[in-house]
Each structure stands twice: as structure tokens, then as C-alpha cells.
Amino acid sequence: MSDMKIRNMDEFAAVSGLSRPTVSKYFNDPDSVRAKTRARIEEALEKYDYTPNFFAVNQNRNVTKNIGIIVPNLSDPFFAEIARTIGDLVAEGGYRPVLLGSRGDPVQEIDNLENLRLLKPAGVLMAPLGRTSDVEGLKRFCRDVPTVLFDSNVDDVGAAFVGSNNVSSIAVIVEYLCRTGEPPCFFEMATPANPNAHKRRNSYLATMERLGHTPHVLRAEGGGWDFEGIGFRAATHLFAGRNLPTNTILCSNDRLAIGVLSAAYESGLRVGLGPGCALRIAGHDDHPFSRYTCPTLTTVSQDYTAIAESCVARLIALIESGVMPETREVVYFDGRLEMRGSA
Amino acid sequence: MSDMKIRNMDEFAAVSGLSRPTVSKYFNDPDSVRAKTRARIEEALEKYDYTPNFFAVNQNRNVTKNIGIIVPNLSDPFFAEIARTIGDLVAEGGYRPVLLGSRGDPVQEIDNLENLRLLKPAGVLMAPLGRTSDVEGLKRFCRDVPTVLFDSNVDDVGAAFVGSNNVSSIAVIVEYLCRTGEPPCFFEMATPANPNAHKRRNSYLATMERLGHTPHVLRAEGGGWDFEGIGFRAATHLFAGRNLPTNTILCSNDRLAIGVLSAAYESGLRVGLGPGCALRIAGHDDHPFSRYTCPTLTTVSQDYTAIAESCVARLIALIESGVMPETREVVYFDGRLEMRGSA
DNA sequence: TTACAAACTTTACGCGCGTTAAAAATATTA
């Protein structure tokens, strides 16, 4: 490694004994130059460390190698985890992932898109906030930039959606709960932002009806993203009133379930399957922490990996084909029942 | 809002009836132009939406308005949370935060720095991995870019460090535990990457000695970032052996404690203060989930906000002074005991 | 060896903006 500082591509071309346009070609596609030429450049790269100026490279492009990844909230380990997986796949695909969280705020969500726009991204992978999203704002962005949604679907936004099949996964866990004990009631937020919540409730209602049971939906008041707190407070109140319609609670998601579990503990209610247990509690998502709750949380795992792979592959195909597809694809992956201690 | 597309600053200057250099001045500092001029530009901005081309703006600068934020792992809610707080403050300070996670991988950590370097950041705020970090690599970066460390200190790296005073916070919780029950043993990972772990153990040892108690340090085998799992497995083994030196366990951090709590539950050991409880468990950090464990986790909260404010303020001062300071500042904030149900 | 395609070099322009120097316009003060 020489300590000579290379200031620009001209200098680097000089020390590698080639012309700048050839070196430029190499950086845009190493396979576009002759093997011998490539070898000379790579030899020079080992000797003098040089990386093309990021800003100059992108200035003349109307589209870069950046791919934006937007999730509703990076503080939620579920989204942090899937964002990480997606980021890895984007990098493997030869693109540069740019990760942004919307903090549960629709204004921030649009801000993120506008900030991304400045980066002239090749495409965007977005888990939208859902009900609270500024749908027109999203559409406006998606008209200009190839976008694939994941996690939450928003009608007609983006070129495709990849997510979990809530209908089937809720059916699976409802059937399981009915088979192994009292039919569950359904615990959800009164005004959930995430559209999956609605699908889950509807699937609960349909499955209960199909199985010939009377459904009960319990709604927790409260907004924002402190799901555990919302679940905790509502459940505490519920337990104090001792008017649960059944001893089995299916929560719309694991974070609510974690709050409900905590409330049960504080209320002195033993949760689980065995004798001496007053309550069964189940969730949905297989949140990273659901393995370590007390008791461990029975839930439905989403197929992270499949979802991540599918949406990244779809976006890259979209980008590299160069045409906006006329039909909007919607892809679902089945969840899997994770039987643990709580139900 | 006119639908005429503004392609560049020349066109925008034209529609606002000013010259391009004046408009350029405005975008670099709105206060550098006359009030009347500013008003004309802002009027035009409302009518035609125009944002200077990000790449062109930065191309000629050797330093931009970007500030990098690097944390060991974005999947850890603790870091996600503090990164969010820091990001907000950076944005408030007029800089653009760029968030990166190292995934517990020292190679990724250096990669992140190299990627940031391409963005010519004004500065970087980094929570390093610690023991596993490539210290020489970090130093090389910090020579070129103003950097302030937070959370974990690494000797002689960066211009300053801002973090928690582990010595005092562990002393506080050890004193509390001794005062209210059996003196605690200390539960930690055998090979912790985070340097805070060492400080915490040493403070535990010193405090126990000062109080005239015999210290006991328990070590969990296992590497990586699955702290809950590591804590769970080691504690399960420990509980099965029934050879705990005391009924009180102080864990090096909350994520380990969450695993230990889970193990206690699975082992049928009731955790808490009251009669009928076999065990007390405490943690450190006030992890976002520690409010919802069963029982809720007694811990020490780090002063997130103060740490974030301090390190952002320090970095911005550093950047705006333009000189690398000759002495490296180290700032600690005291933690606060959070008494909850587990101890 | 010749012929020809592929790869490379040379030359030159453009991207959008920062920035500077000199000239012109505008505001402030006396």
C-alpha cells in the first residue's frame, strides 16, 4: 500500500496506466473491461486505495444504486430485525441500503420519502404505517420511484406487496386454541394503525363462526406505539373487573400480548396450559422477545426470511427490467404456529 | 403550487427573480441574505417546490452537513432508542443524521465507517462494539473525522466520550440490594464485548468489599448478541444445580436479566420481594422491555436524554470550532435506581 | 499474414452547484 494520496479518477487512471474512461467503465461494471485491464486496475487498487467520489459519481445519474428501506418504527425489534435482513439482501444484490424509520409518524414517513428522493434511489422497500399514512403522498412518491411494500398493505400503493397471510395464520391459531381449550376472545387496539389488525380480527370472526363458537372482541383504548403499555393497562382493568368472556385471549400482536402477560402476572393470574393456570394468552408475529416472556408466548411466526427475499428480489427485478408493471402483485407467505408455554 | 418543474438552481433563481449566487447563498444560510430577498425566495419555494440537488451541493465540499450515527446493533431496542434520540437532536442542530448498525460485527463496524467516509461527514457519533472493535481502524478514522463516542468507551479513540457512570450506578443498586435483603451475586457474560461489563463487575466487587460482604461472580458462557438466550441457558443450569451462593442476582445488563427471569419462571422459582419469593433479580440499563417483564425488572436507568444531548452538543461544538481538541474529554452521567417488582 | 471486431485512448462536453472578483444596485447614515 503506497502512501501516495489519490485525489481523483484521473490520478488513479494514471497510476494504473490506463485512461480515465476505461477506469470509469470498470467501476460501473468490472466485467465490461478486458480481463487484463481489470487485473491492472485491481492491482492498482491494492496498492493505492481509491474509491470514486460518491457525490460526483451520482451527480450525473438520474438514478443511483441506492435502495431505501423504510419501516414504521426502528425501535420495534420486529421491524429492526426485518430491516436488517432486507438490508443484507439489498447489499448482496449490489445495491446500497439506506435505512430509515418513520417513528410512527405519517409526517416523518413522507419526510423520509422526500429525503430519499434526494438520493435518487433506484427503488424503495417500505413497510408503511398503514391507516395513518398519507396515502396520496405515498402514491405521489411511488409514481416516480419503483417501490415494493411489505408488512402492511395499502391499496394501490407501490408496484407490489409482500407480507404474511393473516387470514390463514389467525385461522391456524384460533383452531389450535379451540382444539386445546376454551375458544379465545380477541384482544386488539381500538384504533389500530396497522391494516393487518383488521385482517386478523376478521379472520378471527370468520374462523370462530366456522367452528360454531361465539366470538368476543375486546378493544384497548389508546394510541401511539407503546403497545405493551396499552395492552397492560387495558388488561389490568379487564382482570380487575373479572368479566372475561373466556379464559383464553388471542392478542392481535405479540407486543400487546407482552403487555397482557405482564398485567396477568401483576394481577396474580397464572398463565399457561397446565392445571392451576387461570388464563391462556397467545399472540401473533413471533416477536424477538416472545421467547423470553413468562411464560414463553405461544404465537404465530411470520416467515421473515421469505418475505425479505421475496420483496428484495421483486424490487430488483423491477429496477432492472426498467418498466413499471401494469398489474400490482400481492404475495402472501403463511405463518407457522409456535407452540410455547402461554397457550 | 405551480406544476412547472424546476430543474436546477438557475431555473429556480429565474422564477424567484434573483440571481443564482444569491439563491445559493440563501440555501447555505438563509440569514445571509436581506430579509426582502429571503421573503422572495421563500415565496417562490411555496409556489415551485425545489430542493438543491444533494449530490451537486456536496460534490465541491470537503465536508458536508451529514453526521453519522453508529450503534453496535440496531436490533437492540436500547440502542435503537438512543439512536433515535440522537438522530432527532442532530436534525435539530441542522445536520443530517445517517444511521448505521454494526450488527455486533467489527468488520461491519469498519465498513460502516468507510461508507460514511464517502459521505464526507462533518462528524460521527459512535457507540463502538468495544473489546472486539478494530481499535486501529477506529483510530485511523477518528484522525480524519471529528468523532464522539458514547455508551462504550475505547481508550484514546475519538475526541470525547459520553456515557453512564457505571461505577456509581452499580454501587447504588448493590447498596440497595444489600440494604433490603441478601447481598447479591453478580451475573455476567464470560467474555463480554462491551467494556461497561468490566466496569460494572469491578464496581460490584469494590462495593461488596466496602460493605463487608463476600462477592460472588457467576459467568455465562456464550458469545454473540443473543444475551437473553445466554442468560436463560446459564441460569437454567444454575437453578437446576441449586447452588446459588445467594438468593439475589444482579445481572450485568437487563437483557441478561430478562433471560434469567425467564429461566427462573421455567424453573418454578418465584421472583420478587414478597414472602414466597425464592429469588431477587436486578438488571442495569432500564431496557425498554424491563417495564413489562414478569415481575417488572428492578434496574438502573441510564440518562438517555442527557447522554444524547451531551454527545450531540459536543460533536457540533467540535465541528463548528473547526479544531481537533488536544485533550480528550470523558463525561459520565449518573444512573437512577428504578425500583420495581423483581428485587 | 490479413481482416476485422473489440477494447482502449484522446478529446471534449455537460451535470448542478460553490465560489470569487468586479460591477451595479440598493439601503443606511450623515
Next chain:
DNA sequence: TAATATTTTTAACGCGCGTAAAGTTTGTAA
């Protein structure tokens, strides 16, 4: 109103690289 200070305009260059056209070299096949 004149003199001065401040701001804006005009004109022009440069940043580092993408890219295109025309000419030259190199590699490959006949």
C-alpha cells in the same frame, strides 16, 4: 442629497465523474 456600507448581479472557473465521438491499438479468426 450626498457619501458610504451592504447586498445583489454578472461573468466565469472548478469540482469529479459520466459519456459520446473519433481515432488507435490489441486480440481473434480466417
